[in-house]
Amino acid sequence: MPSKRMRTPNHELVFAALRKTAKPLTAYELLDRLRSRGVSAPPTVYRALGRLIEDGRAHRLESLNAFIACTRPHHGAEAMFSICDDCGSAEEILDPALSKRVAGWAHNACFELDRAVLELHGRCRDCGGA
Amino acid sequence: MPSKRMRTPNHELVFAALRKTAKPLTAYELLDRLRSRGVSAPPTVYRALGRLIEDGRAHRLESLNAFIACTRPHHGAEAMFSICDDCGSAEEILDPALSKRVAGWAHNACFELDRAVLELHGRCRDCGGA
DNA sequence: GATGGTGCGTTACAGTATAACATGCCTTCA
DNA sequence: TGAAGGCATGTTATACTGTAACGCACCATC
Numbered sequence: 001m002p003s004k005r006m007r008t009p010n011h012e013l014v015f016a017a018l019r020k021t022a023k024p025l026t027a028y029e030l031l032d033r034l035r036s037r038g039v040s041a042p043p044t045v046y047r048a049l050g051r052l053i054e055d056g057r058a059h060r061l062e063s064l065n066a067f068i069a070c071t072r073p074h075h076g077a078e079a080m081f082s083i084c085d086d087c088g089s090a091e092e093i094l095d096p097a098l099s100k101r102v103a104g105w106a107h108n109a110c111f112e113l114d115r116a117v118l119e120l121h122g123r124c125r126d127c128g129g130a
Numbered sequence: 131m132p133s134k135r136m137r138t139p140n141h142e143l144v145f146a147a148l149r150k151t152a153k154p155l156t157a158y159e160l161l162d163r164l165r166s167r168g169v170s171a172p173p174t175v176y177r178a179l180g181r182l183i184e185d186g187r188a189h190r191l192e193s194l195n196a197f198i199a200c201t202r203p204h205h206g207a208e209a210m211f212s213i214c215d216d217c218g219s220a221e222e223i224l225d226p227a228l229s230k231r232v233a234g235w236a237h238n239a240c241f242e243l244d245r246a247v248l249e250l251h252g253r254c255r256d257c258g259g260a
Numbered sequence: 261g262a263t264g265g266t267g268c269g270t271t272a273c274a275g276t277a278t279a280a281c282a283t284g285c286c287t288t289c290a
Numbered sequence: 291t292g293a294a295g296g297c298a299t300g301t302t303a304t305a306c307t308g309t310a311a312c313g314c315a316c317c318a319t320c
Binding site: 062063082085093095097098101102105106109110111112113114115116117118119120121122123124125128 | 192193212215223225227228231232235236239240241242243244245246247248249250251252253254255258
């Protein structure tokens, strides 16, 4: 029998809040935005985030302690981001050559890779990447 | 006139504690280990860590909220790590091709790169990377 | 109608990081 | 000599991030 787990109103509230902004949001920012919708405490937010991440619908940005919606579901744990420290926006990086290079390194080093955290900080095209 | 900033006993205490272990340490683990040496509160540890990082003598592992000594000083912000989720060890990755690929992506995307956070989670050679 | 799985609300707490202010030690330079 | 400023530190308090542990409700199954 496959999983019994379902999508719930809380999951969708959090997901919708993430999608509404271009910037990653912290769990507490999400909480503030959803209090009016009945979300009252951190565990609710964290539980929904955990679920969205499991399901590939959101990602955690480790270097910001923040979360972002993932529109295009992807394959492995290969989620890579560019983060603009000026405007706060973050975008998913899709670069197969880069993914391949990471996998190649792991293979050469006999490292059994589970998850790659790749987050590039700087300034986006609009903010000064002239 | 160059910087007046000096290395102080606190910096060296923290640096020595980091070097004494193979595993990354959190700020509070460092604090516990250094209480007997007179370090009494978080700000002291965080200030020393900030300085060590500025000076290229330590790195922060974003996905662990932990810190590790950097023996070989390096060039840019290119610090990349493999992290074993079994034994807790972390090792610096030196892979020029990978660094180049990251820089290449940034260039193509007109992204002005300041700092790359690259942390690979999995199992090291000893722990199961058979 | 018992049982068990899953999600939720709530409280309390653990873990991570910094603000703000006071003190002391230098160096500089009048 | 001594006033002034920079830097590191000590101390207290607080902010931010994340989880444990409990109890309840719902729903499916048998």
